[in-house]
Amino acid sequence: MHGPETIFASFFQGGFECSSHRRRDGVRLDLLRATGHDRHVASDYRQLRDLGLRTIRDGVRWHLIEKSPGRYDWSSWTPALEAGADIGMEVIWDLFHYGSPDHVDQGGEDFPRRFADFALAAVEHHQQVVGGRPMLCLVNEMSFMAWAVEVNYFPRPAGAERKGWFKEQLARTAIAAAAAIRADYPDALLVWAEPLVHVAPRDHRRKSIEAAERERQGQFEAYDWLTGRARPELGGDPSFADLIGLNYYPHNQWYLDGPTIPMGHHEYRSLADMLIEVSERYDKPLFLAETGAEGSGRAAWLHHVCAEAREAMERGADLQGICWFPITAYPGWDNSRHAEAGLLSTVMADGRRQVDARLLAELREQQERFAAWATRKPERVLEAV
Secondary structure (H helix, E strand, O other): OOOOOOOOOOEEEOOOOOOOOEEEOOOOOOOEEEEEOOOOOHHHHHHHOOOOOOOEEEEEEHHHHHHHEOOOHHHHHHHHHHHHEEEOOOEEEEEOOOOOOOOOEEEEEEEHHHHHHHHHHHHHHHHOOOOOOEOOOOEEEEHHHHHHHHOOOOOOOOOOOOOOHHHHHHHHHHHHHHHHHHOOOOOOEEEEEEEEEEEEEEOHHHHHHHHHHHHHHHHHHHHHHHHHOOOOOOOOOHHHHOOEEEEOOOOOOEEEEOOOOOOOOOOOOOHHHHHHHHHHOOOOEEEEEEEOHHHHHHHHHHHHHHHHHHHHOOOOOEEEEEEEEEEEOEEEEOOOOEEOOOEEEEEEEOOOOEEEEHHHHHHHHHHHHHHHHHHHHHHHHOOOO
16 A cells, blocks of 8 residues: 555656746747656656556646647647556646647637637547546646746736736636536546745734735635635636645745745744645645655655645645655756756666655655554545545
8 A cells, every 4th residue: 555545546646847838038848848758658657657656747738739729739648648548547637737829828818718628628639538537737826827927937928917917817717627627527527736835924013914914815816716715706616626736845935025934944834734724724635736855855855745744634634645746857947957856867768767766765654654644544534526
C-alpha cells in the first residue's frame, strides 16, 4: 500500500510542467517539449508507475490543437492519451495552463465561449480515444495568472487595466467550461489548482493588518466565484468543483509588499492550519495539486509538507492526495536556467530519467507513514466522489 485510500489511483502523485504561454517578450513557452516529456511520455509514465505514482497531472497544449478557429488537430495529445491507457496511468488533464492559440484573445468577450468549446471538444476526443471518467483541471491558477497579467509579467490583454478584471474574466471562462462539461459529461471529475498563501503585515498598525488580511482573503475569490459562494451573477455552482486543489511552495508566505517569510519565523503560518481553513470554508475534499522545492531542499520540503498534511487530516481535513510538481527537472521560464525540482532528471541517452535518491527515500518513508496512519484510522478511509 502506498498511502491512504483515496479517490485517486495513488495518494502520492506527480505533475508535469506544461506551461505554454507567451512571455512578455513574445516568446512562446512549451515546457512539455522543453523537458522532452512530449517525446518520452510512455517512458515517463512507466517510470513513475514503477515508483508507485499511479496518478499524475499532465497538460494539453491548446495552441497546438486549435491552430485555426474551431478546427482541432489532436496529434500532439493522442499519444499521451494512449500511453496512459496502455500503461495504466491515471491522468488529470490540464486544459488551459496559461497558454492559448494566438488567434484567441484572452481578454475578449468571446473568450469564455471559445475555451468552453475547446474544453468540450477535448473531452469528446478523450472519450473517443480512451473512454472512462475524464479527470480535468480546466483552468490552472486563475489567481496567479490574473496577478501575472496585472503586473505585466504575462502579456496584458485589452481590458485588464482595471485591477481584478482579468480574474473575473478567468472565472467566467472556468464557469462556462465547467457548465458545458457538467451538462454533457456529468460524471467528469473536475478539480482545480489555486495558490494557497499567507500574507502577514509588515508592522502591527491597524491599517497594515487590515491591508494584509484583504490581500490574504483574495486567494479565496476564484473558488468563491466558481462555487457560487460569492458573485452569483457569474454563474458559479458548488457542483463545478469536485475537489479543491491547492498549490503550495516554500515562497507562498510573504509580508505585504515585502519579502518571503522564512519557515520557522513567528509570522510563518502552519500549513495544517491553512488546510483546515480551506476545508471548513468549502466543505469539500482537498488535494495538494502542486508542491515542491529545488535542489537539496526537496526531501526536507516533502517531509515538512507530509507532516503538516497528516496533522490536518487528523483534525478532519479530507485530503485526497499530494502531487509533487514538477516531477521532472525543467528549464526556467525567464532564462531557461536548469531547475532540479523533481523526482526525475532530464532525459538520459537511453530515454529514461535518473531518480533523485534522497527525494525517493523520503517518498518511500512518507508512503509508509501514510499507510500506517490509514491503518490506524479506518474511519478516515474516504468514499469516492
